[in-house]
Amino acid sequence: MEIQPKKPSVKGPAAMFTGDVWFDVVAAPQPEPSRMRVNSVHFAPCARTAWHSHAVGQTLHVTEGVGRLQSRGGEVIEIRPGDTIYTPPGEWHWHGAAPEHFMTHLAMWEAPAEGPESEWGDLVTDEEYGTK
Template structure:
């Protein structure tokens, strides 16, 4: 057992996020684990671009209020304590409501040995409103 070195907080890149988003890497899949966990903080109205994960993604809301939508689906409001699962390959976005900050734990797995394709594929920015 050992302490995992802390990495600096990172500002979410403009090609992946709209608005003010910062994240901290909590777990980066130290072999043989493939677990990825980030604590992501969104300012009011900030959100991800459309994206999908090869092995799905689980979000657990730790603070505030947020929105999540899968392509073609309804926008769902999320609150502190809610957990949302998006299956593998499903295009989706998530972020804060226009009036509230939101923070969540984003959890997913890296690619398995022999699994092809990108771990996360990013698409276009979401057009809200």
Template sequence: MELLPKQPSTKGPAELFTGDVYFDVIAKGEAPSRMRVNVVRFAPCARTAWHTHAVGQTLHVTEGVGLVQSRGGEIVEMRPGDTVYTPPGEWHWHGAAPGHFMTHLAMWEAPGDDRPETDWGEHVSDDAYGAR
């Protein structure tokens, strides 16, 4: 058994996020594990850029009101207790709704080969974000 002391929160980089986003690494999957878990906190209107995961991603909302969208799909509202799964290769974004903070657990696996865990795309424009 190993106790991992709490580390400082990390601000999400502007290349990958719009607005104020902070995350705490819960599990970083030391080999042979490939599991990754982060607690991610979004300020109102903050969001990820479009991205996809090699092995998919599961989000579990713990606080606030969030939004999630798959490319070509509708923007869906998320609330505490909601769990969203995006399959491997599905382009999507997620973040906080206007006027609300939102916190979720982000859970994904490294692919176990030479592929990147996450491919990042363009930022979600304010117009696209507001198109509900």
């Protein structure tokens, strides 16, 4: 057993996020065979990820606030505390906070045996987000 001290919070890079997003690494790469990753992600109102997909899928669990998410070609959906969302491997999507609320979720995914964990695309426009 190993207790891992909390690492400093990290600001989400502008190439991957619109607005103020911070994340705390909960579970980073562990010794093999584990490939589990978990981040607690904190979004300011209107902040959101860019379009992205995960090689092995992703699970989100909303812990506070109100958020939005969308799969490519789908409707923008509101999410709230207690909601758990599973996105299958390779599905392009985005997620973030609602316009008038902060939102925090746990983001959980696995790294593939080989290759990149995630693929990142364009930033989500205000029109896609729903503010225009």
